[in-house]
Amino acid sequence: MALAPFHLAIPVHDLAAARHFYGEVFGCAEGRSSEHWVDFDFFGHQLVIHQAPKLAYQEAAVSNPVDGHDVPVPHFGVVLGWADWEALAERLRSRDTQFVIEPYVRFKGQVGEQATMFLLDPCGNALEFKAFKDIGQLFAK
Structure with missing residues (x-):
């Protein structure tokens, strides 16, 4: 069976920094976006970063x-x-x-x-x- 692309939406408290990280550091192509979220081609999969408050696991792993x-x-x-x-x-x-x-x-x-x-x-x-x-x-x- 061929693998299907996954879709994953994750919270980010700094949309601009996360957009730079996934777009520039990883070189992921950007897809659709709004002022609150951005789609990326993440190695053939759909990764969406969503503006959200910082969560507990993001502060203390x-x-x-x-x-x-x-x-x-x-x-x-x-x-x-x-x-x-x-x-x-x-x-x-x-x-x-x-x-x-x-x-x-x-x-x-x-x-x-x-x-x-x-x-x-x-x-x-x-x-x-x-x-x-x-x-x-x-x-x-």
Whole structure:
């Protein structure tokens, strides 16, 4: 079955900063917008940022331990091809991005080995980007 694009709407308390982050830092093409929200082509998916008050999770992140790192919860992101993940990591590093978890290979030599990185948008929304050399490992136990 072919993957269908997802639609995700997230709250941002600074629409201008979030618009810059997703448009300029990530290079996501902007779609429709109003004075309160903006659509982005987020790696082929529809991400909508909505102006909203700051939420508790955006002020003080909660995390769970995974492979020796504190993974922020909630978070969202995309599984990219390996080369695309490496290119994104380099793009973000070249823009002096502050990572929550620096790009690295998680579960090295184990089932589910994957490249991953975590960062926050300017409004405290956590993002994860990952890649698998063997996409068959995506749901492996």
